[in-house]
Every structure is written in C-alpha cells, then in structure tokens.
C-alpha cells in the first residue's frame with residue numbers, strides 16, 4: 001500500500017464547504033440568495049472570471065475547428081423522447097413548460113437538460129453528403145436539470161448557466177474515435193490553463209452518459225477530499241443518428257448513419273478553480289483568468305495625494321498599454337490595509353504599492369498573491385518583473401495543486417484499505433477489479449463510495465493477473481473508487 005503523507009494545505013481545509021460559500025459571497029463571485037433553489041447570480045466580478053474561463057474554452061474549440069452556434073432552450077416532448085436510453089435517464093430531471101398564459105400548449109416543451117435532442121434533428125437537415133462532414137459545433141448556454149441530490153453553488157445547480165456543449169458528426173467510427181481523443185486533448189489543455197489537476201477515467205457501463213457507447217470523465221479532488229467530475233467526453237456511436245435518422249450519402253451512392261461524439265463542461269470547472277487555489281485570504285487566480293492582474297494601491301500621505309495618484313495612473317496606463325489588466329484602487333477614505341484585503345480577496349496575481357518614497361527612488365513594491373512575498377523593483381523594467389511574478393505564480397499553482405492531488409491517489413489491495421484511506425483523507429483509491437457490475441455495486445456499498453471507472457489514456461495501467469480487491473476473481477483492470485459530489 002502506497003500512502004504518502006499529503007502535503008499540508010491550508011487552515012480552512014477542515015471546513016472547505018464553509019470556506020467556499022464564504023469566499024464566493026464575500027468577493028463576491030456568485031450570489032446564491034436568489035429565491036429559487038439551485039440557481040445563482042454571477043456578480044460583475046464573478047462574471048469577469050467566468051468570461052476569462054469561457055474565453056479559454058472558446059479559443060481552444062475554435063482553434064480545433066468547432067463553430068459556435070445557439071439553439072433554442074425549448075425542446076418539444078416528442079423530440080426529447082426520441083432516443084430511448086437518453087430520455088429514460090433524463091426524464092426525472094426535466095422541467096416542463098405546459099402553458100402559454102392560461103392556455104395549455106398542444107405540445108409540452110422541455111427546458112433543455114442538454115441539447116442532443118434539440119441539435120440532432122437539425123443535423124438531420126444539415127447533413128446530406130460526405131462533404132458535409134465532419135460537422136463540429138458548440139454552444140455555451142444555460143440548461144436545466146431538476147437535480148434531487150443536495151444543490152451547491154456552481155457545483156450542482158438546477159439552472160446550469162455556463163454549460164458548454166460540443167457536438168460532432170463523422171463519416172466513420174474511426175473518425176469519431178479520433179474526435180473523442182481530440183475532445184479529451186482539448187479539455188486537458190483547458191484544465192492545464194486553469195492550473196487544475198485531474199485524472200481521466202472511463203466510466204463504468206452503468207454510469208455512462210445516457211445514449212452513449214462510453215464516457216470518459218475528468219475528475220478532480222476538492223479540498224475536502226471529495227471528487228468532482230469537471231468534464232465529460234462521450235462516444236455516441238450511431239445511437240442518436242439512428243434515432244434521429246442522420247445519414248449521409250457515401251461515394252457508392254449508399255446512405256450511412258453518421259458517427260457522433262459530444263462533450264461538456266460547466267461552471268463546476270470554475271468552482272474547482274476557486275477551490276484548488278484559494279486560501280485563507282480569499283481567491284488566488286491564475287493570471288490568464290484574473291479579471292485584474294495588477295492592482296495599484298496608492299500609499300498616500302497628507303499633501304502628497306495628487307502626486308502619488310498621478311504616478312499611479314501613469315503606471316496603470318503603462319501596464320495597460322503593455323497588455324496587462326491593471327487598475328488603480330483610488331477609493332477615497334479607504335486605508336491601504338483595506339485595499340490589500342480587497343485585492344487579496346479578489347485574487348489579483350500582483351499588487352503594486354506606490355508611495356512618495358518609492359516615487360522619489362524610482363522604485364515600486366510588488367506583492368505576489370499566492371506567497372504574499374514582497375519585492376522592491378526599479379520602475380523602468382516593471383512590466384517584465386510583473387510578467388515574471390505572474391508566471392511564477394501560475395507555475396506554483398499547478399505544481400502545488402498537482403502535488404496535493406497526487407498525494408491523494410493511493411493504490412490499495414483490500415477492501416479495508418479502501419475504507420481506511422477514504423476515511424483518512426478521501427481522494428481516489430485504485431485497486432484491481434474483476435469488471436463485474438454486481439461485484440462493483442457490492443464494493444460501493446461496503447465502502448460507502450462510488451466507482452469512478454477505469455484509468456483512461458497515459459495513466460492506464462492494467463492490474464491484470466492478480467485478484468479483484470473485492471471478490472478475489474482474476475482482475476481485468478484497475479478501478480478507481482472515491483467519495484464524490
């Protein structure tokens with residue numbers, strides 16, 4: 001059994017959930033006081049963080065040939081019900097629109113829980129010939145799921161307000177298979193940019209996306225040791241294209257159903273970003289998504305206000321023209337101490353303190369958000385110094401969060417060890433498994449945890465030849481088990 005002692009995190013680790021609620025409310029990022037359960041409001045600052053994240057998502061998808069679209073929110077019941085497996089799993093989570101004013105509608109309309117059944121009837125109209133393929137689109141929209149598990153801000157909401165869904169159609173199984181790999185690569189890039197550690201896991205048969213052939217999920221570990229699924233990529237095979245009759249004409253004149261994939265990410269990724277990096281003083285944001293990268297705080301003395309402020313604006317203008325997102329915190333009647341508190345809470349990667357003495361000396365004090373380390377630098381090369389601090393911070397964030405998560409992935413060989421490890425520090429345990437569903441469900445009940453599935457991709461390692469952790473029968477693969485959100 002390998003169980004390295006996890007590196008120390010922060011004081012709030014013991015009460016992560018409280019910390020998370022407090023930080024998002026205090027910054028504020030997200031206001032959950034709206035009186036409809038499972039909904040929330042992106043505040044102006046929260047919206048800017050969200051925009052930074054959606055910008056990364058858009059860039060990565062557009063770079064890889066996906067076009068952005070926008071489909072209607074409403075789906076007629078006969079369309080939602082077309083693919084049997086899909087509707088079977090979603091039916092308990094659908095919100096219905098049944099009336100227009102006082103009149104009952106002829107056709108009940110669902111608020112989309114996801115958009116396969118809205119998009120694929122249009123694919124049927126759009127796709128005729130081989131030359132129409134591949135078709136690769138995405139949208140970033142709100143979807144509605146009547147979640148019955150406990151709702152949590154951003155993590156499990158009933159109105160998912162940042163649902164990025166990509167949908168693709170291909171001529172052959174091989175091309176669709178290659179697209180699944182590309183989807184996984186795109187998500188890996190997105191999470192790397194957010195400095196988020198993850199593992200990629202192929203979900204078991206019984207936990208795949210309804211209507212899919214198989215599902216590969218990205219899972220991360222939150223500070224309380226519980227696992228959060230932050231994205232999924234699904235191979236859809238021809239299930240939906242048969243249900244929706246999406247065909248193209250091949251070179252020989254025969255028609256074939258297209259092969260499809262889809263993949264999704266939501267504001268969960270933003271919750272994970274906040275949770276992975278934040279500390280007792282508030283948010284710590286990677287520079288790429290920080291709404292304010294540099295906060296300039298004037299240190300004013302009586303009689304020097306004008307001069308100091310003027311210099312602060314000058315510095316800000318210089319930083320902005322160098323492409324940095326910089327502001328001067330020129331709030332009156334607010335002490336520098338309170339301003340430090342504000343920008344630490346908001347997670348600005350770098351703060352500049354600027355007073356009369358610095359101005360005289362041609363220097364400035366830079367403070368890096370994660371370490372709160374102070375350095376005095378010359379004014380002339382300040383842009384380069386700031387960029388260096390930001391990239392140091394970005395590197396530190398991924399290093400620290402990866403090390404923290406790696407220490408919470410343990411290999412075990414007995415049911416007792418599974419329990420011990422999960423009770424001790426949560427995270428993910430890996431064990432040999434026979435592959436049988438009944439055995440899996442028995443194991444889930446014994447250890448009060450969920451089977452995430454089998455490792456996917458480079459982390460794939462087969463624990464074959466030894467006995468299943470639960471039943472002793474020869475193992476077919478490694479299995480991952482965790483307590484999850």
Ligand code: P5A
Nearest residue numbers: 114155156157165229230231232262263264266268
């Ligand atoms: C893929 C996109 C789908 O819906 N259809 C289109 C596919 N997959 S999924 O796994 O069901 O959802 C994609 C990701 O969305 C996040 N998510 C949620 N986030 C917040 N609140 C919810 N209630 C919620 N439900 C799903 C998950 O990260 C999931 O991987």
Ligand code: ZN
Nearest residue numbers: 434439468471
């Ligand atoms: Zn077994």
